[in-house]
Amino acid sequence: MRGVIMHAAGDVRVEDRDAPIIQEPTDAIIRLAASCICGSDLWPYRGSDEVDATPMGHEYVGVVTEIGDAVENVKVGDFVVGSFMASDNTCEICQAGYQSRCVHVVPMGRVGTQAEFARIPLADGTLVATPGQPDDDLIPSLLAASDVLGTGWFAAVAAEVGPGKTVAVVGDGAVGLLGILAAKQLGAERIIAMSRHADRQELARRFGATDIVEERGDEGIARVKELTGGLGAHSVIEAVGTQQSMEQAIRSTRAGGHVGFVGVSHDVTLEGQELFRSAVHLHGGPAPVRRFLPELIQLIWDREIDPGAVFDLTLPLEEAAEGYRAMDERRATKVLLTMP
Amino acid sequence: MRGVIMHAAGDVRVEDRDAPIIQEPTDAIIRLAASCICGSDLWPYRGSDEVDATPMGHEYVGVVTEIGDAVENVKVGDFVVGSFMASDNTCEICQAGYQSRCVHVVPMGRVGTQAEFARIPLADGTLVATPGQPDDDLIPSLLAASDVLGTGWFAAVAAEVGPGKTVAVVGDGAVGLLGILAAKQLGAERIIAMSRHADRQELARRFGATDIVEERGDEGIARVKELTGGLGAHSVIEAVGTQQSMEQAIRSTRAGGHVGFVGVSHDVTLEGQELFRSAVHLHGGPAPVRRFLPELIQLIWDREIDPGAVFDLTLPLEEAAEGYRAMDERRATKVLLTMP
Known part of the structure; x- marks a missing residue:
């Protein structure tokens, strides 16, 4: 064969x-x-x-x-x-x-x-x-x-997506896009897609994204905060697996909120003090x-x-x-x- | 005054x-x-x-x-x-x-x-x-x-302690000991206290510990695995805040289990790949x-x-x-x- x-x-x-x-x-x-x-x-x-x-x-x-x-x-x-x-x-x-x-x-x-x-x-x-x-x-x-669907779905479940919640999605690859689809199916009220590619933004909207944030890093985090009354999203899906994407996910989440991470972590290290202060829930891994x-x-x-x-x-x-x-x-x- | x-x-x-x-x-x-x-x-x-x-x-x-x-x-x-x-x-x-x-x-x-x-x-x-x-x-x-009670209680809640579960507690200071008390109140079936001090072991047992593990680091993790059919505890309370204690907590937790960490993280860094592979839930911070x-x-x-x-x-x-x-x-x- x-x-x-x-x-x-x-x-x-x-x-x-x-x-x-x-x-x-x-x-x-x-x-x-x-x-x-x-x-x-x-x-x-x-x-x-x-x-x-x-x-x-x-x-x-x-x-x-x-x-x-x-x-x-x-x-x-x-x-x-x-x-x-x-x-x-x-x-x-x-x-x-x-x-x-x-x-x-x-x-x-x-x-x-x-x-x-x-x-x-x-x-x-x-x-x-x-x-x-x-x-x-x-x-x-x-x-x-x-x-990719099962992984995006797990990310949304790990991020405790549910009715009334605002969800941010870091990563506009297939998993991130299907995380948006999952968030929509799981009843999210508002879905912020972080994407700077026009074709992926279009698919994100088709799958249920209500807002698009093109900025990355600190500017992207600031935009998510702006859209959420300064608090951050309830649920954040991380679907990239880099240092920048993990930090962006954690810092875009409100205290007590949930990060579901499914990007395969490459050379990522998380600083304990920041994680402690953030008071987020972190869950992920191979879906x-x-x-x-x-x-x-x-x-x-x-x-x-x-x-x-x-x-x-x-x-x-x-x-x-x-x-x-x-x-x-x-x-x-x-x-x-x-x-x- | x-x-x-x-x-x-x-x-x-x-x-x-x-x-x-x-x-x-x-x-x-x-x-x-x-x-x-x-x-x-x-x-x-x-x-x-x-x-x-x-x-x-x-x-x-x-x-x-x-x-x-x-x-x-x-x-x-x-x-x-x-x-x-x-x-x-x-x-x-x-x-x-x-x-x-x-x-x-x-x-x-x-x-x-x-x-x-x-x-x-x-x-x-x-x-x-x-x-x-x-x-x-x-x-x-x-x-x-x-x-200390409120913090130990939060750690137990963050670790999703509940009926039928096996809980391991890393740290035998006041917060760890009261994490044991909380785990008992929240219905844990088995509570493994990690302690090498006789007086603290006694208080741990009084508060509800069913097993004592004196080993630390890799040996301590191996003992918890032995006591849990090779899988690790369902819920682990981390009440120290050092690199060793955080690693001990994460590695003592079964896949899909929960770590509640309340030790104030000092110079702790978590490796993304390990966290990804562990598939644990991690939640903590100032209680x-x-x-x-x-x-x-x-x-x-x-x-x-x-x-x-x-x-x-x-x-x-x-x-x-x-x-x-x-x-x-x-x-x-x-x-x-x-x-x-």
Whole structure:
């Protein structure tokens, strides 16, 4: 089969790989209906994370083609969505809703789902079948549920978004934009999108943003304060993962408010005194997408939300390298890869 | 009147000071029934915070002797308890329960309550009258409510302590010990006290600790994991404020669990990647004691809790310097100062 391999920073190739086979009785094999490139794939692409002929991709939707002997919850032919963290969904941590930290967790980054087929470990706990075979136009949204929607949704839940609240969103990538969609669905009264790109502002508004702040850093914080009677937002979603974005998120939050951070923290350090004085709640980490999948799949199935709108470039799998370039150069927000 | 002044690190003197007068119509003057020395007073005593002939003390109980023209909620003769952060209790932040970050907050550290009288700013929002004049034996507990009990209670609430949960407490000073008492009252199933001092272990058990861990650092974390099926505690109270104690708290918490931190963070930096991977909730800061005062006063009045037991040394105000020495040398957990 064909699959994406990153050989070094900036060096992405589509190559022949062995098709995956069942290794454990809890595995399933799926044929991908589509795959995509994640903002977090840009960390190694830009040299911030190590790679060494690494199979890429951790987002996936598709049809089950084979199951191990122990798999009971999905069957061959099911159309399924799973998370970027395979989980047993039965341990105490999973049951508390933190499947991304399951005691048996398998990060799907080790699997590489920018490929025609993928082996899904812990299939019973990881995969959720859709109510039937989806119409083609639903596939991008279901694929978004696998990571960026689930992550934006978790960020909004972690930030305790709810009715009557003002929410600020730091980051206008796919996760930040879908954090806006989640905030809207969760009943936020006012949603401030921090974005300086016209096309992303447009999508932010479509997803529910009521205000746009173009300023960053101290000026951005000052603008959020201005919009919130000097207090800061009740809830702030952080969807970038840099020192500046974390500080912007914490300082844009009112005392007693909540920061939900889902940008993968790179070289971020938080100063204890500032965190102490801020009196904010801080919660984040790798999103337990599995917790939200049944609800998100239903919302998509019922066409109540359209998270697939974050894909603004569609390319054949074979042209994945161009997809990486487009995202790196910000010519695309998120790239969908179609299968051969 | 007599009052405590810290001239420099280690240099505490009791001196004549002008008795306070009403400065704002929202002020009240109280005659202190007792005062005390806080663990946080040791930061400047040990040279970690600046002092310059600073009036010391921020905990207080006593009788109102005078009120400003605008004060309506307390009257002359009332016995009152207040917090170390004076607050209006009406702004949006106060109403959300974060009176320690009131938009008009006045830190009582600027006032200095290790003295015979004190001026309480924002008296209506800050002071809570007891149901009547308290018996003498209740005064230590009511004084504890002013800070260490309220702070330990907030830490437990911030750590989302509740029925069925396992709680670990980092720090066996007065705040940590009263965090144990709070955890017990809030229904925790199991309370792990991290302490290596026999006398404090005894008080920890009296307040509700079910397990004692004497190890610190990595060994302490490993012991908590051992006691919790390898997962870590659901809720961890951090009541020290050092790099080691914060790391110990975060690493002793299970994924998805809650850390309530109330130790005043000194030279603490948190690494973003670790916080991200830990998937814990982090909340803390200066405790909004005012939120809890009515409930805490009632529990003390009804003799359901005995937080005054943390005072293990009582000295006349005049001998405050010896009180500081005793706490600095860990000969005392917390020192009560009686009035002339």
